[in-house]
Amino acid sequence: MSTLRAGTHDMGVELITAISPHDLAELCEATNAAIIDGGGFGWVQSQDRAALARHFRGVLLVPDRTLFIARLDGIVVGSAQLVRPPRNNEAQAFAAQVTHAYIAPYARGFGLARQLIRRVEEHAAGIGLRVLNLDVRETQESAIALFEGLGYIRWGTHPAYARVDGRTVAGHFYHKLLEPGRGRSTDSLIGLR
Numbered sequence: 001m002s003t004l005r006a007g008t009h010d011m012g013v014e015l016i017t018a019i020s021p022h023d024l025a026e027l028c029e030a031t032n033a034a035i036i037d038g039g040g041f042g043w044v045q046s047q048d049r050a051a052l053a054r055h056f057r058g059v060l061l062v063p064d065r066t067l068f069i070a071r072l073d074g075i076v077v078g079s080a081q082l083v084r085p086p087r088n089n090e091a092q093a094f095a096a097q098v099t100h101a102y103i104a105p106y107a108r109g110f111g112l113a114r115q116l117i118r119r120v121e122e123h124a125a126g127i128g129l130r131v132l133n134l135d136v137r138e139t140q141e142s143a144i145a146l147f148e149g150l151g152y153i154r155w156g157t158h159p160a161y162a163r164v165d166g167r168t169v170a171g172h173f174y175h176k177l178l179e180p181g182r183g184r185s186t187d188s189l190i191g192l193r
């Protein structure tokens with residue numbers, strides 16, 4: 001686990017492969033608080049704990065998904081998922097998707113999301129991935145500032161990206177190149193920069 005101290009708070013991010021009932025309850029509460037506040041998880045309506053618990057237990061079972069949780073003073077307050085392409089998608093095996101990234105409203109503004117995404121990037125680079133992709137609703141201004149501040153490049157906007165409360169919302173698509181720190185540089189391998 002990576003830990004930082006922000007003022008009087010301890011902040012940490014962990015990659016998890018199993019979860020205790022206590023942490024799962026906190027994770028579900030944080031997720032539902034983010035959903036009620038307006039998103040970051042695909043779900044638009046508040047979800048009961050059983051549905052969220054099923055989701056996270058399922059995520060832990062899927063080999064192509066990696067779950068990261070963020071803690072503030074020991075309490076689980078957010079998470080993010082790294083989704084690698086299925087094994088048959090050899091052509092895109094160098095890239096993965098960052099999805100379902102959020103911090104509960106009661107734990108925002110401490111720098112935890114930045115720590116969470118950096119940890120995801122560090123892990124992705126460590127397993128040899130060269131590109132991270134993500135997408136975000138155009139209304140999620142904090143997330144847009146977060147990802148652009150971390151160097152994600154917007155390459156397109158989908159005008160009919162999501163439907164929220166009866167309205168169509170556009171979404172922005174981003175990518176970021178990673179340097180695994182060994183082997184050929186991403187620059188020479190991909191040849192984009």
Ligand SMILES: CC(C)(COP(=O)(O)OP(=O)(O)OC[C@H]1O[C@@H](n2cnc3c(N)ncnc32)[C@H](O)[C@@H]1OP(=O)(O)O)[C@@H](O)C(=O)NCCC(=O)NCCS
Binds near residue numbers: 115143
């Ligand atoms: C986006 C989100 C994850 C940020 O969480 P957070 O822990 O408060 O963010 P941090 O404290 O780490 O802030 C990091 C950067 O994000 C941006 N940011 C965070 N909150 C912001 C706000 N209210 N307004 C503008 N920018 C903001 C800033 O660039 C900030 O850097 P700075 O503090 O140097 O200005 C959180 O607001 C959230 O969960 N939102 C809803 C879900 C969502 O949009 N998820 C992304 C789609 S998958």
